[in-house]
Amino acid sequence: MTPGAAAEPEPLHRRLGCTDLKSVSEVRRVLRELLGQWDGPDTADVAQLLASELVTNALVHTGHGAVVTATVASATLRVEVRDFMAGLPLPDPAHRRRDPLDVNGRGLALVQSLADSWGVRTQSAGKVVWFELRERPV
Template sequence: MTGRQGEAGQTASGCGRESGAQREGRGLLHRRLGCADLTAVPEVRRALRELLRHWRGQDTKDVAELLASELVTNALVHTDHGAVVTATVAASTLRVEVRDFMAGLPVPRAPAAHLDTHGRGLVLVQSLADAWGVHTHGVGKVVWFELHGRPV
């Protein structure tokens, strides 16, 4: 894919409700998400919004939430072992990584019909992110994107 690749190096347990183990600090969001736990999507959005509270430009924050939601939803819907989401803010770059534990790399594809609501996630990431990519990581993969903003 495009851009540079990073290392996630995280682990998560199998299916079931996760405790939501997290590490958060200045410039870091780290959450383990349980298998098929779609309630985690708005939780990740809120945590990302808090992480980005010192960034200028509501448009960039909105795009970050949208793209993170897409990647988290994909990982939870299309895998059987939960996911790990990590977001870091360094200087003027936000990097969001979503690691899952299923083999196979995702491929952006155009939705089959103009009213179809499935299959748009990676197309959105490809269109809106400043950089993005996918790399294998042990058992599974990491899908990531970067956005450039301006800290306050």
């Protein structure tokens, strides 16, 4: 850290109950607090959107709880959402026809297009889907 620079925020670590969709808004709120002094509202908005997508996917598509971790280090925010179900998520193919008013099926496509990097790693029980956003130069 350079002299006079703000300290990196404390990491966020939350365990979410099985299909507790109310926890999605709690994750957004806590993430906004974590990022309050980091990189400005635009990055916080994108981070909240992407975290919401990953948390919602984990809770809705697995039927199990999830663990959310967010850290800031070396000017990079990393958010990880761990679920406890096997199977790798895939972004919806761009060529797939869908109803333009359909509100489902776009989460990973958003992550893929808005995150600086993202990925999935398997665990002994389940998987971790993660994304990173880098601090933007002023």
